[in-house]
Amino acid sequence: MKNRKLLIAFATAGASFLGTMPLVSMKLRVPNPKRPNLPSLKAVKNEVVTxxxxxxxxxxxxxxxxxxxxxxxxxxxxxxxxxxxxxxxxxxxxxxxxxxxxxxxxxxxxxxxxxxxxxxxxxxxxxxxxxxxxxxxxxxxxxxxxxxxQDLKFQALWDKAVLLSKTMKAEFKTSRPSTVDPYGPVNSVEKFFGADEDVKTIKWFKSLLIRAANYLIHYYDAPEVFQPKTDFEKAIFE
Missing domain, CATH: 1.20.120.390 (Hla class ii histocompatibility antigen, dr alpha chain. Chain D, domain 1)
Incomplete structure (x- = not known):
């Protein structure tokens, strides 16, 4: 229990310095991307083909x-x-x-x-x-x-989310919620990082951690099925 608290405290404290550090896990899909001519589509209804x-x-x-x-x-x-x-x-x-x-x-x-x-x-x-x-x-x-x-704040928060997710990964190796517990991912994030200011105030940041918790719970239940595929999943295992 003591080691776990120290690990989580270290991850949370260390993450606060990420804003001034070079990229750790945030990698661009396209190196040196060209400036796009992307119009604002806020007024366009989001219609996904079923x-x-x-x-x-x-x-x-x-x-x-x-x-x-x-x-x-x-x-x-x-x-x-x-x-x-x-x-x-x-x-x-x-x-x-x-x-x-x-x-x-x-x-x-x-x-x-x-x-x-x-x-x-x-x-x-x-x-x-x-x-x-x-x-x-x-x-x-x-x-x-x-x-x-162009968004250094996003890069730093992404790196922080990866770091905190790696902390959960270490925890879930030995103890984790059941895959059938619908509240397991949310409760895990609240348990480990509920006091973190970014978790409390930045919705997308917390959502990313919840996605990571959900993925890791399923990964350790069936690693041969849930190999990392997305950018964030791969970053957690780097």
């Missing part, structure tokens, strides 16, 4: 020897696209433009899906659509990297 809608579009393709492989690749790329977009939305909430980046990805996706509806059996066009999805993700990564690079 999985049911996607399935209907994919089913327009008549599967045969020519289309079977490429439509499977298109489906896989759409899955990657969604994971990519929601990673930005959920893990980069502290960046002011993160929501605009997310919305722009789906505005562009709708254009791709309109093309797919019109030419569902054109193999070459489906291949082009796959490449366009890659380009949309690359553009989003450049935009995200640029806005992260």
């Amino acid at each position: 999985l049911n809608e996607l399935d209907k579009i994919i089913r327009l393709t008549n599967e045969n020897d020519k289309t079977k492989e490429v439509i499977a690749q298109f489906r896989s790329k759409l899955n990657e696209f969604y994971q990519h977009a929601f990673n930005i939305l959920e893990e980069y909430e502290g960046i002011e433009k993160h929501d605009d980046i997310f919305k722009m990805m789906f505005l562009k996706l709708k254009v791709v899906l309109d093309i797919q509806r019109k030419e569902p059996n054109n193999v070459e066009q489906i291949k082009r659509n796959i490449n366009i999805l890659d380009d949309i993700m690359k553009s989003a990564d450049n935009e995200l990297s640029y806005f992260v690079s």
